[in-house]
Amino acid sequence: MKIQEPNAGALTNFEVLEFLRSKGASKDPTRVIAPVAPSEFKVYDYLVQSAASNQTKQSIHEFLNRCEKYDLAKAEKLNILNIRPSSVVEIDPIIEECEKRMGSEVVEELVEMVIQVLPPPPGQVKPDEAADEDNEEIPDQEQMETN
Amino acid sequence: MFFLSVIEHTLRLPPHLLSLPLKEAIKGELETLFLDKVISSLGLCVSIYDIRSIDGGFIFAGDGASTYTVVFRLIMFRPFVGEILVGKLKSSDANGLRLSLGFFDDIYVPVHLLPNPSHLLPDPDNKHGVRWTWEFQEEQFPIDGKDEIRFRVHSINYPSIPVEQEKEAKPFAPMVITGSLDYDGLGPISWWV
Numbered sequence: 639m640k641i642q643e644p645n646a647g648a649l650t651n652f653e654v655l656e657f658l659r660s661k662g663a664s665k666d667p668t669r670v671i672a673p674v675a676p677s678e679f680k681v682y683d684y685l686v687q688s689a690a691s692n693q694t695k696q697s698i699h700e701f702l703n704r705c706e707k708y709d710l711a712k713a714e715k716l717n718i719l720n721i722r723p724s725s726v727v728e729i730d731p732i733i734e735e736c737e738k739r740m741g742s743e744v745v746e747e748l749v750e751m752v753i754q755v756l757p758p759p760p761g762q763v764k765p766d767e768a769a770d771e772d773n774e775e776i777p778d779q780e781q782m783e784t785n
Numbered sequence: 786m787f788f789l790s791v792i793e794h795t796l797r798l799p800p801h802l803l804s805l806p807l808k809e810a811i812k813g814e815l816e817t818l819f820l821d822k823v824i825s826s827l828g829l830c831v832s833i834y835d836i837r838s839i840d841g842g843f844i845f846a847g848d849g850a851s852t853y854t855v856v857f858r859l860i861m862f863r864p865f866v867g868e869i870l871v872g873k874l875k876s877s878d879a880n881g882l883r884l885s886l887g888f889f890d891d892i893y894v895p896v897h898l899l900p901n902p903s904h905l906l907p908d909p910d911n912k913h914g915v916r917w918t919w920e921f922q923e924e925q926f927p928i929d930g931k932d933e934i935r936f937r938v939h940s941i942n943y944p945s946i947p948v949e950q951e952k953e954a955k956p957f958a959p960m961v962i963t964g965s966l967d968y969d970g971l972g973p974i975s976w977w978v
Contacts (some may be wrong), residue, residue: 639794639824642793644790644827677820678831678832681887683887713868721935723970727969728935
């Protein structure tokens, strides 16, 4: 074995997930018929519950276009795509010397953009939907009491 | 956390695979060779991405199989130092935490990289278990296995295979990631949301 090129490019979680999907990992409920190894299924299981599972090519392109003005390193963009931080405190460890480089207002703007462009991971309800559910629950309870 | 690597390998194709198309046969052989294995300094191989070229097909004297030189790309799991990853708690003891990504388990968070000050307290749910608890402004934040844990990659080590291993020693791991929780925004997700 000869290593020709140890680093021939980074992949986002989304790209690896798309690759495993194209091999048929998502279409085979039995997990025996598709030509996907058990170890690949483990990676698939990890990625499918991560932020990558709802992302699309368009949303990633849009994110890359819109974050150009923030002057982020490639690794930082990659990490934001993989984690999808939804608050300032979550983005803080990803970006090196966040406050010094950008200032708190710009960071807030960036987080807003991330929330807008990248879809939330599965199992995490969008904040407005959760609020709606709360509103719905209250009249129900009142009805129960009057009944 | 995933990278592509270009590898060249000289491969002996056993004759029972002659009935298959060449590309398929070689891919199958490569999968048995590389999948779910750690290549030192390259990381854990997740998948064969594509095959770039297949050369040769030479049959050595006295060998009943053809030998090919294949150039192919692998998807490697190799986080970079400083990357933020999300994992689940696997176990905790006096030395720190052990985290798991589901497909990779050898992630350790030693005591000095836990949020400061952290204390080791007995686990109320498990009689023999222990649990690390971060104390912040007189409030207790326990690290339990309930939600996912964000950590920063502190270092990646590829220990060499030991010549002699003690009977009681834990199983040999070819790739060990040391993680850190000692920063704002790291630790269980529920701490910060």
